[in-house]
Amino acid sequence: MIISSHSQLNLFPTEVANNQALTSVQLKTARSGTFTDNMKLPIHRWFRYSAGFSADWVKQLIEHKSKTRHLNLLDPFAGCGTTLLAAQASQVSCTGFETHPFVYKIAHVKLLYWRIEASVLWQTSEKLIELAKKQLKPTQRLHIPLLNKCYTPENLAKLDALRNAYFELSQNDDPIKEMIWLAITAILRSCSTAGTAQWQYVLPNKKKAKVLEPFIAFQEKIALMVSDIVYVQQNQWGKNASVLLKDARQPQFEPTELFDLVITSPPYPNNYDYADATRLEMTFWGEISGWKDLQTTVRQYLIRSCSQHSAAERLELDKILQDQILQPIKAELSNACQTLAEIRLTKGGKKTYHTMVAAYFQDLGKVFYSLRTLCKADSTLCFVIGDAAPYGVYLPVEKWLGQLALAVGFKSFSFEKLRDRNTKWKNRKHTVPLHEGRLWIEG
Numbered sequence: 001m002i003i004s005s006h007s008q009l010n011l012f013p014t015e016v017a018n019n020q021a022l023t024s025v026q027l028k029t030a031r032s033g034t035f036t037d038n039m040k041l042p043i044h045r046w047f048r049y050s051a052g053f054s055a056d057w058v059k060q061l062i063e064h065k066s067k068t069r070h071l072n073l074l075d076p077f078a079g080c081g082t083t084l085l086a087a088q089a090s091q092v093s094c095t096g097f098e099t100h101p102f103v104y105k106i107a108h109v110k111l112l113y114w115r116i117e118a119s120v121l122w123q124t125s126e127k128l129i130e131l132a133k134k135q136l137k138p139t140q141r142l143h144i145p146l147l148n149k150c151y152t153p154e155n156l157a158k159l160d161a162l163r164n165a166y167f168e169l170s171q172n173d174d175p176i177k178e179m180i181w182l183a184i185t186a187i188l189r190s191c192s193t194a195g196t197a198q199w200q201y202v203l204p205n206k207k208k209a210k211v212l213e214p215f216i217a218f219q220e221k222i223a224l225m226v227s228d229i230v231y232v233q234q235n236q237w238g239k240n241a242s243v244l245l246k247d248a249r250q251p252q253f254e255p256t257e258l259f260d261l262v263i264t265s266p267p268y269p270n271n272y273d274y275a276d277a278t279r280l281e282m283t284f285w286g287e288i289s290g291w292k293d294l295q296t297t298v299r300q301y302l303i304r305s306c307s308q309h310s311a312a313e314r315l316e317l318d319k320i321l322q323d324q325i326l327q328p329i330k331a332e333l334s335n336a337c338q339t340l341a342e343i344r345l346t347k348g349g350k351k352t353y354h355t356m357v358a359a360y361f362q363d364l365g366k367v368f369y370s371l372r373t374l375c376k377a378d379s380t381l382c383f384v385i386g387d388a389a390p391y392g393v394y395l396p397v398e399k400w401l402g403q404l405a406l407a408v409g410f411k412s413f414s415f416e417k418l419r420d421r422n423t424k425w426k427n428r429k430h431t432v433p434l435h436e437g438r439l440w441i442e443g
């Protein structure tokens with residue numbers, strides 16, 4: 001069923017362009033309730049990233065820490081920019097690394113808000129939609145299997161018309177054009193008939209009850225972006241945050257000032273495939289032609305936290321375990337990996353968790369090594385992290401990460417448990433209790 005919500009469009013654009021004060025008050029009132037959900041927060045809500053953490057908590061931590069010292073903040077796994085935006089709201093300078101090219105672009109565009117004139121964004125979007133409607137024709141892309149599974153021909157035709165109109169916009173690196181890119185990207189799942197829980201893998205066999213009409217969804221998204229830009233500009237969010245397309249294991253980056261505080265959440269060793277998570281969006285934009293392309297375009301750049309990784313790279317367990325960086329946890333890690341290597345032979349899928357787990361901790365060891373060179377001697381690091389149990393083999397993730405951090409020169413670590421977790425290992429059942437929390441590293 002295609003649904004629309006014209007009524008929401010009535011708020012824009014004239015109120016935003018001509019009566020910014022009123023809009024701002026309305027917006028503040030709308031947001032005065034709970035702030036725990038990022039999807040209710042300005043700019044954060046432009047793109048749902050379920051791998052992200054709470055912006056509200058980050059902001060509180062920044063404000064608490066900035067009472068006693070000047071802060072220069074780093075998020076080496078920036079994702080969609082939660083830490084960066086929270087730092088902007090608190091006027092604290094912040095740098096982020098993100099090496100997933102598509103996710104990086106989303107964070108980058110979100111941070112452009114201070115360079116945008118809201119009324120120009122609205123006017124450009126109106127011209128774009130006019131052009132898209134004029135050029136609307138049957139889609140030529142139904143032969144692409146994922147698009148075929150996810151869209152009705154009508155919706156794909158409209159999305160393609162928006163995409164073609166976007167390509168016709170003039171300057172390539174114009175921030176307005178980049179915002180338009182984000183608005184189209186952000187409606188792709190809500191306009192799909194497939195079960196596409198936001199930011200999860202696509203589930204074409206599950207049909208959604210509510211499917212948005214693309215032109216309306218686009219206008220609503222732009223309206224939301226316009227109102228948020230007005231809000232944050234009036235509330236004088238900072239301009240000092242930037243996200244860099246860099247690998248946290250080896251960022252090759254020299255900050256002008258070392259970092260005081262790191263707030264981050266790395267991938268967990270739980271087989272979540274960050275590359276696959278953007279398959280629909282990257283397919284739509286023509287950046288990949290199928291699942292196979294994900295390894296070369298995305299996965300090879302990421303922390304090796306899923307078995308697709310280790311399978312594609314044909315890793316050798318012994319070789320990884322010999323790495324000096326793993327020395328502090330070598331005995332326990334080797335045990336776990338050997339157990340996984342044996343269990344694997346009894347399983348149909350024969351997943352390469354044994355090499356994935358070794359490679360994961362090797363990667364995180366490298367991250368701590370580079371963080372040691374980037375952080376001040378009295379810095380604090382906060383890693384939101386969860387433990388894992390592939391094939392039921394328990395991995396004490398926070399303990400091993402803490403030990404890797406001590407080995408490169410950090411002084412102490414402690415763990416603050418936030419919640420118990422049930423496992424989400426795909427097609428695997430085990431009863432190992434898991435948890436998630438904050439790993440605090442000092443020094």
Ligand SMILES: C[S@@+](CC[C@H](N)C(=O)[O-])C[C@H]1O[C@@H](n2cnc3c(N)ncnc32)[C@H](O)[C@@H]1O
Pocket residue numbers: 049051052053076077078079080081082083097098099100103246247248249264265266267274301302303
């Ligand atoms: C748990 S998510 C972080 C989400 C973030 N806290 C937020 O709220 O948006 C982990 C992120 O690390 C990124 N990542 C994976 N490997 C990386 C690497 N080697 N360097 C930098 N980022 C990486 C992933 O693409 C993913 O976006």
